Amino acid sequence: MRAAGDYAVDLHLHSTFSDGLETPLELCARADGLGLTHIALCDHDTTDGLSELAIGAEAVRAARLQRGDGTPFTAFPCVELSSGWGGRTHILGYGLDADDPALRQCLREAEEDRGQRAEKMLGLLKAQGVGIPEELNSVLANPRVGRAHIARALVKTGAVSTVQQAFDRYLAEGRSAYVPRKWMSANRAVQILRDAGALIVLAHPCRLGLDDAALSALVDELSAAGLRGLEVFHPSAGRRDVRALELLARRKGLLVTGGSDYHGDRNTRVRMGRLPSGWRTMRRDVDAMLAAMRRG
Ligand code: AMP
Ligand code: MN
Ligand code: MN
Ligand code: MN
Numbered sequence: 001m002r003a004a005g006d007y008a009v010d011l012h013l014h015s016t017f018s019d020g021l022e023t024p025l026e027l028c029a030r031a032d033g034l035g036l037t038h039i040a041l042c043d044h045d046t047t048d049g050l051s052e053l054a055i056g057a058e059a060v061r062a063a064r065l066q067r068g069d070g071t072p073f074t075a076f077p078c079v080e081l082s083s084g085w086g087g088r089t090h091i092l093g094y095g096l097d098a099d100d101p102a103l104r105q106c107l108r109e110a111e112e113d114r115g116q117r118a119e120k121m122l123g124l125l126k127a128q129g130v131g132i133p134e135e136l137n138s139v140l141a142n143p144r145v146g147r148a149h150i151a152r153a154l155v156k157t158g159a160v161s162t163v164q165q166a167f168d169r170y171l172a173e174g175r176s177a178y179v180p181r182k183w184m185s186a187n188r189a190v191q192i193l194r195d196a197g198a199l200i201v202l203a204h205p206c207r208l209g210l211d212d213a214a215l216s217a218l219v220d221e222l223s224a225a226g227l228r229g230l231e232v233f234h235p236s237a238g239r240r241d242v243r244a245l246e247l248l249a250r251r252k253g254l255l256v257t258g259g260s261d262y263h264g265d266r267n268t269r270v271r272m273g274r275l276p277s278g279w280r281t282m283r284r285d286v287d288a289m290l291a292a293m294r295r296g
Contacts, residue, residue: 040092074290093199118150
């Protein structure tokens with residue numbers, strides 16, 4: 001249970017505007033039910049869900065007020081950009097200005113690239129006789145089509161039994177239907193978000209698969225471009241990883257953040273609000289983030 005004054009946060013969520021399964025309104029309602037105090041919508045390469053997020057957040061505040069529930073609720077606008085080698089370096093931009101022209105241009109290009117890439121991936125699946133072509137083609141109607149959509153279509157056609165299996169067999173890097181995205185350098189992603197007034201955080205650093213020295217070097221390089229925080233509390237980080245990442249963040253003077261990367265898929269262990277344990281400074285860290293965004 002949340003004690004009065006405590007925070008309960010999840011600063012990394014996806015909605016139907018990218019590859020999540022719930023709308024921003026549904027995410028807000030779920031966050032309300034869980035008693036969360038702060039959430040962030042971090043859709044891949046799009047800010048289109050952010051106006052609905054603001055409406056959802058307002059609805060949660062109104063509902064809490066009506067219930068006599070004093071739990072505060074804040075929903076941060078954010079976006080998650082794929083960058084760096086293989087598009088593996090994911091950069092989060094909290095509190096961004098969604099109308100920034102350079103950001104808009106970058107998101108337009110990403111959308112175009114997503115469509116072209118999905119067509120290539122579907123071509124590879126069809127050539128391998130995997131899935132039902134008509135079912136698979138339906139994913140192309142989505143302007144923000146990603147591998148998660150293809151994975152779910154493969155589950156639906158019975159080609160695989162889980163999304164994870166679709167990635168492991170066909171869609172993960174190096175698998176038979178994988179096609180890389182066009183990617184910008186991580187420095188460029190940081191610059192674009194910085195120029196759009198965002199507070200910039202390196203998402204799920206453990207996913208990069210770097211050793212300590214290489215991660216430290218990347219963090220230094222990105223910090224010079226404007227990186228301000230590390231997503232320490234993410235399900236990809238085990239106990240030891242969390243400790244190491246937190247230490248790294250403190251040593252480099254970076255903010256510590258956390259989020260579940262919730263997409264709404266049922267048969268995974270990811271749940272909204274479920275973060276690795278041990279975030280004892282959550283309130284202080286989130287307040288520092290809020291202060292940095294206000295200054296930003
Ligand atoms: P995309 O942006 O199309 O390259 O897809 C990346 C998204 O696919 C990630 O944000 C996850 O939602 C999902 N994803 C990537 N790798 C895996 C994996 N190995 N298992 C399950 N989902 C994955
Ligand atoms: Mn995703
Ligand atoms: Mn990511
Ligand atoms: Mn994500």
